Amino acid sequence: MFERFLSKETSYLRTSEIRDLLKLTEGRNVISLAGGLPDPQTFPVEEIKKIINDVLFNNSDKALQYTATPGISEFRKELVNISRMRGITGINENNTFATVGSQEALFMLFNILVDPGDNVIVEAPTYLAALNVIRTRRPNFISVTVTENGPDLEELERKVKDITNNGKKVKLMYVIPTAQNPAGTTMNIEDRKRLLEIASKYDFLVVEDDAYGFLVFEGESPPPIKAFDKEGRVIYTSTFSKILAPGLRLGWVVAHEDLIREMELYKQNIDLHTPSLSQYIAMEAIRRGVIQNNLPKIRRIYKEKRDIMLEAIQEYFPKDSRWSKPVGGMFVFAWLPSRIDTTKMLEKALQKGVAYVPGSSFYADYSGRNTMRLNFSYPKKEELTEGIKRLGQVIKEELST
Amino acid sequence: MFERFLSKETSYLRTSEIRDLLKLTEGRNVISLAGGLPDPQTFPVEEIKKIINDVLFNNSDKALQYTATPGISEFRKELVNISRMRGITGINENNTFATVGSQEALFMLFNILVDPGDNVIVEAPTYLAALNVIRTRRPNFISVTVTENGPDLEELERKVKDITNNGKKVKLMYVIPTAQNPAGTTMNIEDRKRLLEIASKYDFLVVEDDAYGFLVFEGESPPPIKAFDKEGRVIYTSTFSKILAPGLRLGWVVAHEDLIREMELYKQNIDLHTPSLSQYIAMEAIRRGVIQNNLPKIRRIYKEKRDIMLEAIQEYFPKDSRWSKPVGGMFVFAWLPSRIDTTKMLEKALQKGVAYVPGSSFYADYSGRNTMRLNFSYPKKEELTEGIKRLGQVIKEELST
Numbered sequence: 001m002f003e004r005f006l007s008k009e010t011s012y013l014r015t016s017e018i019r020d021l022l023k024l025t026e027g028r029n030v031i032s033l034a035g036g037l038p039d040p041q042t043f044p045v046e047e048i049k050k051i052i053n054d055v056l057f058n059n060s061d062k063a064l065q066y067t068a069t070p071g072i073s074e075f076r077k078e079l080v081n082i083s084r085m086r087g088i089t090g091i092n093e094n095n096t097f098a099t100v101g102s103q104e105a106l107f108m109l110f111n112i113l114v115d116p117g118d119n120v121i122v123e124a125p126t127y128l129a130a131l132n133v134i135r136t137r138r139p140n141f142i143s144v145t146v147t148e149n150g151p152d153l154e155e156l157e158r159k160v161k162d163i164t165n166n167g168k169k170v171k172l173m174y175v176i177p178t179a180q181n182p183a184g185t186t187m188n189i190e191d192r193k194r195l196l197e198i199a200s201k202y203d204f205l206v207v208e209d210d211a212y213g214f215l216v217f218e219g220e221s222p223p224p225i226k227a228f229d230k231e232g233r234v235i236y237t238s239t240f241s242k243i244l245a246p247g248l249r250l251g252w253v254v255a256h257e258d259l260i261r262e263m264e265l266y267k268q269n270i271d272l273h274t275p276s277l278s279q280y281i282a283m284e285a286i287r288r289g290v291i292q293n294n295l296p297k298i299r300r301i302y303k304e305k306r307d308i309m310l311e312a313i314q315e316y317f318p319k320d321s322r323w324s325k326p327v328g329g330m331f332v333f334a335w336l337p338s339r340i341d342t343t344k345m346l347e348k349a350l351q352k353g354v355a356y357v358p359g360s361s362f363y364a365d366y367s368g369r370n371t372m373r374l375n376f377s378y379p380k381k382e383e384l385t386e387g388i389k390r391l392g393q394v395i396k397e398e399l400s401t
Numbered sequence: 402m403f404e405r406f407l408s409k410e411t412s413y414l415r416t417s418e419i420r421d422l423l424k425l426t427e428g429r430n431v432i433s434l435a436g437g438l439p440d441p442q443t444f445p446v447e448e449i450k451k452i453i454n455d456v457l458f459n460n461s462d463k464a465l466q467y468t469a470t471p472g473i474s475e476f477r478k479e480l481v482n483i484s485r486m487r488g489i490t491g492i493n494e495n496n497t498f499a500t501v502g503s504q505e506a507l508f509m510l511f512n513i514l515v516d517p518g519d520n521v522i523v524e525a526p527t528y529l530a531a532l533n534v535i536r537t538r539r540p541n542f543i544s545v546t547v548t549e550n551g552p553d554l555e556e557l558e559r560k561v562k563d564i565t566n567n568g569k570k571v572k573l574m575y576v577i578p579t580a581q582n583p584a585g586t587t588m589n590i591e592d593r594k595r596l597l598e599i600a601s602k603y604d605f606l607v608v609e610d611d612a613y614g615f616l617v618f619e620g621e622s623p624p625p626i627k628a629f630d631k632e633g634r635v636i637y638t639s640t641f642s643k644i645l646a647p648g649l650r651l652g653w654v655v656a657h658e659d660l661i662r663e664m665e666l667y668k669q670n671i672d673l674h675t676p677s678l679s680q681y682i683a684m685e686a687i688r689r690g691v692i693q694n695n696l697p698k699i700r701r702i703y704k705e706k707r708d709i710m711l712e713a714i715q716e717y718f719p720k721d722s723r724w725s726k727p728v729g730g731m732f733v734f735a736w737l738p739s740r741i742d743t744t745k746m747l748e749k750a751l752q753k754g755v756a757y758v759p760g761s762s763f764y765a766d767y768s769g770r771n772t773m774r775l776n777f778s779y780p781k782k783e784e785l786t787e788g789i790k791r792l793g794q795v796i797k798e799e800l801s802t
Contacts, residue, residue, distance in 0.1 A: 002659040005572065005606055007516045007538070010663055040462040048465070049457045056450045061441040064449070064646035100501055100650075100672040107671050115408045133670045137408075171406065205406055245465035247677030249501075258403040262411055269534045270508050271501040275676050276648030 009136070022355055031387035034355040036181075036330060037378040039305075042298045043245050044290050051284040055277075063280040069264045069273045071098030071252075075283040079252045082286050086213050087223030088236065094257050097264070098274040102211060102239040102251030106130050108266050109207055109235060112259070113172055114139050119163055121173035123151050125333070125362030125371065127181045127209065130174055134364075141364035142170070148324075150177060150187035153194055160202045172205040177225055179212035182333045182362050182373040184326030186216070192225045199233055210238040214291075216328035217299035217306070232256035240282050242330070243291050243298065248278040302330065302377055308384045309376040316392025318399060330377035333359065335370060336395060342372045345398050354390040410537075423756055432788035435756040437582075437731060438779040440706075443699045444646050445691050452685040456678075464681040470665045470674045472499030472653075476684040480653045483687050487614050488624030489637065495658050498665075499675040503612060503640040503652030507531050509667050510608055510636060513660070514573055515540050520564055522574035524552050526734070526763030526772065528582045528610065531575055535765075542765035543571070549725075551578060551588035554595050561603045573606040578626055580613035583734045583763050583774040585727030587617070593626045600634055611639040615692075617729035618700035618707070633657035641683050643731070644692050644699065649679040703731065703778055706785060710777040713786045717793025719800060731778035734760065736771060737796060743773045746799050755791040 022034050055063050062072070070076065076093035083091065099105040106129070114120060114137040122131065124143035134141075142159050144151045160170055175195070177187040187195070199206050210224045226236035236254040244250070253263065267273070285291050309332055313323055323334040336342065342358040349355065359371025374391075376384055423435050456464050463473070471477065477494035484492065500506040507530070515521060515538040523532065525544035535542075543560050545552045561571055576596070578588040588596070600607050611625045627637035633656070640652040654664065668674070686692050710733055714724055724735040737743065743759040750756065760772025775792075777785060 002657060002663065005514055006663065007512065007514055007519075009512050009516075010667070037467055040466055043461060043465045045457055045461040045465070048461075049454060052453050052457075053450060056446055056453075060444060060446040060449075062648075064444045064446070064648040065441055066438055066642075066647045100676070103670075104672040111408065111410050113406055113408055115410075118408075129669070129673070136670065241467075246467045247463075247465040249672060249674070249676040256403060262403065262407065266411070268530070269504075269537065270671065271505040271650060272530070273650070275501070275650040275679055277679070278676055 030350060030353050030355050031379060031383045031390065032355040033374045033376075033379060033387050033391070034357045035375050035378050037375075038242055038246060038330070039301055039377050042294070042301060044285070044294050047285065047288070047290045048245065048281060051281055051288070051290070052277075055280045055284060059280065063277050065276060067273050067276045067279070069267050070260060071096065071274060072276060072279045072283070075279040078283045078286040079254070082291070083236070083254050085292070086210065086238070087227040088254055089227070091254055095254055095260060097253040097255070097260050098279055099251045099253060100271065100274050101241060101246070101249045102209065102237045103129060104270070105237040105251050105253045106207075106209070107133050108263050108270070109237070109253075110134050110137055112262050112266055113205065118171040119168060120171055121156065121160070121204075122364050123175060123180065123183070124364065125182050125359060125368055126174065126364075127176060128357070128361050130209065131362070131364060134174065139171070143364050146180060146183040146185055148185060150180065150185050150191055151175065151195070153191060153198065156195070157198050160198065160204075164202055170202055170204040172207055173199065174207045174209065175225070176209045176211070178210060178221060179216060179326055179329030181211065181329060182331050182357075182359070184324030184329060184331060184333050186222065186327050189222050192222065193228055196225055196228050196234065200231060206234045208234050208236050210236060211242060212329040213238060214243050214295055215298065215302065215330070217303035218327040221328065226254060235259060243295065244282060244285055248275075248281060250274065250278045250282050305376040305381065305384060306332070308381055309374065309388060312385045312388035316389050318395060321395075330375055332374045332376060334372050334374060336372070337399060338370050340370045340395065340398055342370060345394065348398065349391060349394045352390050352394050354387045354394070356391065431751060431754050431756050432780060432784045432791065433756040434775045434777075434780060434788050434792070435758045436776050436779050438776075439643055439647060439731070440702055440778050443695070443702060445686070445695050448686070448689070448691045449646065449682060452682055452689070452691070456681045456685060460681065464678050466677060468674050468677045468680070470668050471661060472497065472675060473677060473680045473684070476680040479684045479687040480655070483692070484637070484655050486693070487611065487639070488628040489655055490628070492655055496655055496661060498654040498656070498661050499680055500652045500654060501672065501675050502642060502647070502650045503610065503638045504530060505671070506638040506652050506654045507608075507610070508534050509664050509671070510638070510654070511535050511538055513663050513667055514606065519572040520569060521572055522557065522561070522605075523765050524576060524581065524584070525765065526583050526760060526769055527575065527765075528577060529758070529762050531610065532763070532765060535575065540572070544765050547581060547584040547586055549586060551581065551586045551592055552576065552596070554592060554599065557596070558599050561599065561605075565603055571603060571605040573608055574600065575608045575610065576626070577610045577612070579611060579622060580617060580727055580730030582612065582730060583732050583758075583760070585725030585730060585732060585734050587623065587728050590623050593623065594629055597626055597629055597635065601632060607635045609635055609637050611637060612643060613730040614639060615644050615696055616699065616703065616731070618704035619728040622729065627655060636660065644696065645683060645686055649676075649682060651675065651679045651683050706777040706782065707733070709782055709785045710775065710789060713789035717790050719796060722796075731776055733775045733777060735773050735775060737773070738800060739771050741771045741796065741799055743771060746795060749799065750792060750795045753791050753795050755788045755795070757792065
């Protein structure tokens with residue numbers, strides 16, 4: 001009965017066939033490489049239990065009560081500290097904001113900043129759930145190809161210049177410089193600086209998603225673009241979902257104070273504030289070094305799982321495929337021979353007992369139809385090998401038809 | 402630097418002078434009757450501690466992990482149970498939805514249902530934070546006066562008829578039938594049924610906010626309008642903020658399955674899902690009877706505080722004022738002599754060491770300039786008397802100038 005009551009807003013929110021297909025796998029004997037869940041082994045359960053007991057003993061009046069919209073003041077100080085661990089300096093608590101996962105940060109930022117028709121630059125491919133929020137704003141998308149080293153900056157500057165030459169402006173670029181989701185690439189420091197120079201020259205904002213900044217398990221994790229930002233042009237967002245526990249729904253933003261104030265007004269309408277208990281847990285987890293001490297274990301587990309997945313892919317995928325060798329994060333991205341349509345192939349894969357996310361969902365223009373995203377963080381090791389083996393068979397069958 | 406980057410969206414999000422004024426009181430020797438916080442004495446701290454320890458012992462893999470967007474399946478079954486305690490029957494878990502406080506429910510519902518120009522009926526006065534969300538949708542507001550027994554249903558039907566006669570439709574009515582915030586009124590059962598008949602006759606939706614349904618401390622709490630709904634026309638929302646702890650940020654919706662699915666799509670964009678840990682805590686608090694057993698204590702505390710406030714008002718307010726005698730909830734609403742402008746008077750009150758919320762914020766058309774909302778749930782008993790005494794003096798001085 002509700003169809004006729006719905007606002008126009010909802011027409012931008014259509015469920016995808018893929019999501020519906022993947023829902024069907026629940027409870028069936030399907031190895032899912034489609035998810036994006038952390039390995040529950042990485043949750044510091046005992047430490048969290050201890051923290052909660054202490055917090056409820058010492059601070060129950062505050063931890064169970066309403067709090068300020070941008071976050072608990074002491075927690076925001078710890079957000080400064082954890083951001084500093086990523087190389088971001090020269091900020092104070094008024095530059096930080098606690099959100100319900102980094103998803104809420106993205107939801108707020110794109111609603112606050114993007115009007116219909118605005119020019120918005122995204123990587124191709126890029127994070128599906130960010131793309132979905134941006135879509136609801138009906139912008140003009142400009143896609144920039146992700147190479148092995150991150151977004152193609154020559155292509156970026158050429159496209160931005162074109163827009164400028166036509167008398168128009170770019171509003172913002174959404175970018176994931178480290179262990180990019182889904183492509184697995186990491187930008188080097190020079191490219192990060194170069195991207196910031198382009199943003200400054202053509203006067204657009206950079207929304208930087210650093211979800212995997214602490215999850216680089218090979219080599220150093222370069223500082224985020226925000227670390228080089230002297231103009232307040234970069235809006236940084238990250239999450240506790242991968243370094244503590246996603247069930248807390250806790251993310252954060254580092255940005256210019258003026259923007260933080262806009263976020264405060266917007267969030268009052270959405271949900272008043274982020275759960276106080278989650279904030280207290282993360283605050284103590286930073287203070288006690290729980291997060292810092294847990295990182296080596298998370299990185300070790302994910303590196304091991306990545307290696308297993310890459311080995312299996314090497315063995316079972318056709319030779320004319322290529323795939324990312326991510327230095328961090330939770331995903332491998334694969335480019336299959338161009339005759340393969342991974343969206344069409346999904347149903348067959350599910351029948352053979354393996355799930356993945358077709359890559360076209362990660363492209364603003366739904367291209368990349370021969371690509372797929374594979375998650376290695378959640379499945380068990382033996383499932384990784386078996387899943388990729390099944391998938392390799394499906395691909396080979398698909399190629400031989 | 403951000404002004405020029407902001408979307409049009411943000412122009413509907415301006416901070417109020419009142420909010421800014423009230424912020425100034427923080428940390429100063431001001432008795433605040435302006436808040437809306439539960440008394441922390443009502444938090445069942447030990448029971449919550451026990452629950453969390455058990456949950457993290459038995460279910461840490463799930464309680465700290467991502468979960469489904471509408472909520473954890475077992476929790477949604479408990480939402481059916483707690484809704485049944487309010488008299489809502491004939492629903493199953495697919496009619497429920499877990500939200501980040503009932504604020505997020507309101508945010509989603511008004512975004513999903515209201516387009517610019519839609520006719521939206523609200524009570525005058527009504528809940529400030531709901532009004533703020535509805536405002537961002539730029540509807541055509543229709544205000545219906547709240548009498549001592551809730552919204553004036555004759556006025557309601559007359560106004561709806563006018564709209565219908567002009568060939569237009571009403572989209573929805575937002576209503577708080579029990580212990581209305583701010584007016585403190587409670588509709589009787591006959592009026593609830595009558596309102597539903599009007600909604601059915603003129604085919605509009607009812608968004609029912611039952612935040613205080615469990616907090617009636619005098620007489621019986623009538624069943625919500627949703628309990629009489631056979632068409633799926635009523636969308637029910639409530640919250641754990643007043644019956645368990647607001648810091649968990651947990652609310653829920655009961656509605657037609659079609660609408661629940663729309664909410665799922667929308668919430669994927671906002672924050673993926675409501676914190677799993679909060680859901681587990683509330684789930685166990687329902688199962689173990691923690692909430693049910695705690696209600697008599699909450700009601701006793703609030704009844705006592707209400708009585709103290711009403712006595713002080715009787716003593717210190719000018720005789721030509723009138724005020725609500727709420728049978729539940731957390732607020733008294735006062736109508737002062739019409740020459741008083743409570744917005745203008747606020748600064749003086751703050752100087753005298755007492756804060757309140759000027760009533761005009763609770764009116765869609767910002768009328769009710771001689772009204773104010775007074776909170777009795779949070780201040781200490783001695784603060785209630787002293788706060789009202791100070792306020793009475795301010796009012797009398799204002800009247801004598």
